[in-house]
Amino acid sequence: MEATLPILLKQLRLGRFRSHWQSLASQAEAEGWSHSQFLYALCEQEAEQRQLSRQHRLLRGAHLPWTKALADYDHRQRIEPARWQELEALARDPGWLQRGENLLLFGPSGVGKTHIASGIALALIGLDQPCRFYPATALVQELQKARADYALPAALQRLDRYPLLLIDDVGYVRRDEHESAVLFELICHRYERRSILITSNQPFSAWEEIFPSSSMTVAAVDRLVHHCRIVEITGDSHRRAQAASRSQGQRTP
Known part of the structure; x- marks a missing residue:
């Protein structure tokens, strides 16, 4: 035996x-x-x-760009305390994913939007929630290729396996990038069904440079913000500050 x-x-x-x-x-x-x-x-x-x-x-x-925890982010003087507590709550409780709610992180380049997004995803993965990270331009290119192959509906359905889809740096998408209307179709497809986390260094007023028409911009924003939390991140770029610190150290005799 x-x-x-x-x-x-x-x-x-x-x-x-x-x-x-x-x-x-x-x-x-x-x-x-x-x-x-x-x-x-x-x-x-x-x-x-x-x-x-x-x-x-x-x-x-998940294809996260790094595995930095949310707790490793220095939020002081960058995010209002109430907003930070809200982000911590989202990382602890996946209920918002079950409700198909969204999270939008706005702020200038270098303030840590991607760190926060990755940290939230990392915490949710620890709670058995599948997540998928995409640079916005890469996602648009992938969806556009699927459309060219007459496979866009199937591609959108494959993304449904992820309760949370992270779209990083949406402000770098431009209308001339092979019809970024596929991004609108993604937003419509996931509306009230699956959650989206978007980071952007551009306010909503500049999003007309992303979508093919102003009416599509309004419709996309309307769907995103219907069930959504919006967090503004302020301050100077971490990267510029670190570069300046290194430069100053090199000049010190």
Whole structure:
């Protein structure tokens, strides 16, 4: 029986059982465990391993530009305390994803919008919520290619597997980028069904440079903000400040 047990466990895809049952059986015998205690310990290890593997898969599938936690962001003098608490709450509770609500982060370049977006996604992945990060221009190009191949509906449905879709730097999308109307179709497709997190260094008033027409701009913004939280991030660029600090250090004798 013991000779065929590893084969059965492999067929049942119980990897943790297969690699640990013998050592755990020895421990159970030495400590006088009941059969149910032994089985519970095996199941517990298997569940923990599967959860860990799922977390790794979700993290790889998210394509986050980095894995910086939200807590690592220095929000002082950049975000109002009430707004920061709201962001922390969104990272802790995925209920807003279930309701198909959106989050928009506005601010100049270099203030950490992508860090915040990635930090929220990282926290939600820890809560078993699949997320997908895209630079806005890359997403538009991918969707435009799908449209050219008459596969846009299928591409939009594939993105539905992610309760949260992060679109970074939407302000860099321009109307001449092969009909960015596909971005509008994405927004309409996910409206009140799946959540979108958008970062932008451009206010809504400049979004007419993104969509092919002003009416489409109004319709897109209207859908995004219907069930939405908007957070404004202020201050100077982290990158410029760090560059200035390095430059000053190099000049110091």
